[in-house]
Amino acid sequence: MGRFDGRVVVISGAARGIGFGTATKFAEEGASVAIVDLDEAAASEAAAKLPVTGDAKAIGVGADVADGASVDAAIERVVSELGGIHVLVNNAGITRDNLMFKMSEDDWDLVINVHLKGAFLMTKAAQKHFTEQKYGKVVNTSSISALGNRGQVNYSSAKMGLQGFTKTLGIELGPFGINVNAVAPGFIATEMTDATAARLKMDVEEFRQLNAEANPVKRVGFPEDIAAAVLFLASDEASYITGQTLYVDGGASLSRLS
Numbered sequence: 227m228g229r230f231d232g233r234v235v236v237i238s239g240a241a242r243g244i245g246f247g248t249a250t251k252f253a254e255e256g257a258s259v260a261i262v263d264l265d266e267a268a269a270s271e272a273a274a275k276l277p278v279t280g281d282a283k284a285i286g287v288g289a290d291v292a293d294g295a296s297v298d299a300a301i302e303r304v305v306s307e308l309g310g311i312h313v314l315v316n317n318a319g320i321t322r323d324n325l326m327f328k329m330s331e332d333d334w335d336l337v338i339n340v341h342l343k344g345a346f347l348m349t350k351a352a353q354k355h356f357t358e359q360k361y362g363k364v365v366n367t368s369s370i371s372a373l374g375n376r377g378q379v380n381y382s383s384a385k386m387g388l389q390g391f392t393k394t395l396g397i398e399l400g401p402f403g404i405n406v407n408a409v410a411p412g413f414i415a416t417e418m419t420d421a422t423a424a425r426l427k428m429d430v431e432e433f434r435q436l437n438a439e440a441n442p443v444k445r446v447g448f449p450e451d452i453a454a455a456v457l458f459l460a461s462d463e464a465s466y467i468t469g470q471t472l473y474v475d476g477g478a479s480l481s482r483l484s
């Protein structure tokens with residue numbers, strides 16, 4: 227008996243990284259899972275690797291979360307192929323880092339659109355099913371960078387924006403049986419952070435070591451660390467929690483939160 231038996235979970239940006247780690251845990255706990263990612267082939271390939279159990283299914287859906295028509299089609303496809311939708315994890319993300327004076331308008335727009343507008347469009351498409359059935363769970367993906375990070379004014383603004391988005395939807399959707407929460411990961415070893423190492427011209431292992439030393443538990447995080455928190459927030463055990471952002475960062479934010 228899994229915590230998500232009979233549930234349909236949609237995770238954006240889950241062809242790899244944190245999203246894929248989270249999709250894997252949901253599948254292990256009985257859910258049917260839809261991996262929504264930019265490239266349908268990559269999404270389907272990842273879905274085929276998920277350890278689904280019993281009658282549960284996994285599908286890959288190609289969609290751009292920043293495009294309304296693409297998102298609406300993706301959610302409708304999930305509902306028709308998997309028979310409904312109960313959990314939405316807004317995880318898709320990108321970085322386009324630069325100091326503000328060198329940041330282009332395109333890099334501002336792209337990052338804000340994928341994270342913030344993407345979460346808005348996906349949640350809006352899912353909530354009409356959630357409100358009809360008086361049940362739904364939304365987990366957004368913020369970041370420790372919401373607290374400020376040099377070279378990430380676009381990303382930091384989007385990630386703090388997601389915390390406001392989470393609080394406001396907690397208020398609006400609570401009366402309809404819908405919980406909206408967020409996780410704020412610290413440094414997680416994925417292709418995203420490996421790309422940051424490359425941009426800084428640092429060796430990946432050296433970069434991870436540096437980040438491990440920067441938090442109280444003295445290790446980097448892995449997708450499973452985020453998945454565990456996401457599954458809790460999406461579970462019925464967490465039904466009295468809404469509008470919250472849970473930092474999952476080895477304590478790295480402790481010295482920065484007031």
Ligand code: NAI
Nearest residue numbers: 239243244263264290291317318319369411413414416418
């Ligand atoms: P990743 O780069 O490994 O994976 C991101 C996925 O999102 C990719 O599969 C990509 O194709 C997909 N994606 C990008 N734009 C998309 C779009 N417009 N529509 C649909 N899919 C799209 O990244 P990672 O590290 O797994 O990050 C996942 C989430 O966690 C992101 O929101 C990221 O900002 C956040 N995060 C990551 C941290 C880290 O240290 N890795 C720390 C804090 C937050």
